[in-house]
Amino acid sequence: MTQLFGKPLVTQEAMRSRIKELGKEITHDYQSQDLVMVGVLKGAFAFYADLVRAIRLPVTVDFMIVKSQPNQRKLSGKVKVVTDLTEEVKGRDILLVEDIVDSGLTVQYLTKLLSKRKPRSLRICTLLSKPARRQIDVNVEYIGFEIPNHYVVGYGLDYQQQYRNLPYLAVLDPKGMDAE
Numbered sequence: 001m002t003q004l005f006g007k008p009l010v011t012q013e014a015m016r017s018r019i020k021e022l023g024k025e026i027t028h029d030y031q032s033q034d035l036v037m038v039g040v041l042k043g044a045f046a047f048y049a050d051l052v053r054a055i056r057l058p059v060t061v062d063f064m065i066v067k068s069q070p071n072q073r074k075l076s077g078k079v080k081v082v083t084d085l086t087e088e089v090k091g092r093d094i095l096l097v098e099d100i101v102d103s104g105l106t107v108q109y110l111t112k113l114l115s116k117r118k119p120r121s122l123r124i125c126t127l128l129s130k131p132a133r134r135q136i137d138v139n140v141e142y143i144g145f146e147i148p149n150h151y152v153v154g155y156g157l158d159y160q161q162q163y164r165n166l167p168y169l170a171v172l173d174p175k176g177m178d179a180e
């Protein structure tokens with residue numbers, strides 16, 4: 001598997017130390033709050049598991065399974081919620097945990113959806129951000145890494161449901177790295 005990808009874009013070591021920092025920051029920011037961490041599956045599963053263990057606070061874990069709808073998504077940003085939260089979030093402090101913010105459409109959609117449930121606060125934490133691809137100006141409070149405009153896999157991220165278990169982040173087609 002490793003041979004398919006050349007050099008990691010983000011190594012396991014870099015991932016580990018950045019997630020530790022994020023955990024400290026979140027621990028500091030959420031003192032005395034009622035933190036509910038909402039993982040967006042499937043992509044966020046690996047990041048989520050590492051991040052939650054880097055946070056030294058009482059935390060409620062919960063998840064949403066979403067599927068983007070390829071044909072409509074580009075226009076509307078509509079994503080299909082396949083499995084919703086199990087917890088009541090009214091009056092609580094939601095931290096939405098994403099794998100990657102690309103156009104921003106998914107995060108915008110989920111933010112709108114969750115806001116309707118009247119949480120006390122709602123912030124976004126993403127492992128990766130591709131600023132060059134942003135179509136919507138979403139406010140992302142916690143960002144692991146800003147990356148260039150390449151399609152990446154590993155560490156939870158997939159290409160056609162494969163490579164999620166790659167333990168580091170890699171560019172899918174390293175030969176295409178210079179192409180747009």
Ligand code: IMP
Nearest residue numbers: 101102103104105106150151152157158
């Ligand atoms: P957005 O709605 O355009 O921000 O896209 C977010 C979703 O697209 C992510 O949650 C991923 O599922 C997927 N995605 C975007 N870029 C990549 C990538 O480089 N690799 C894998 N999945 C990606």
Ligand code: MG
Nearest residue numbers: 040043099100
């Ligand atoms: Mg995702």
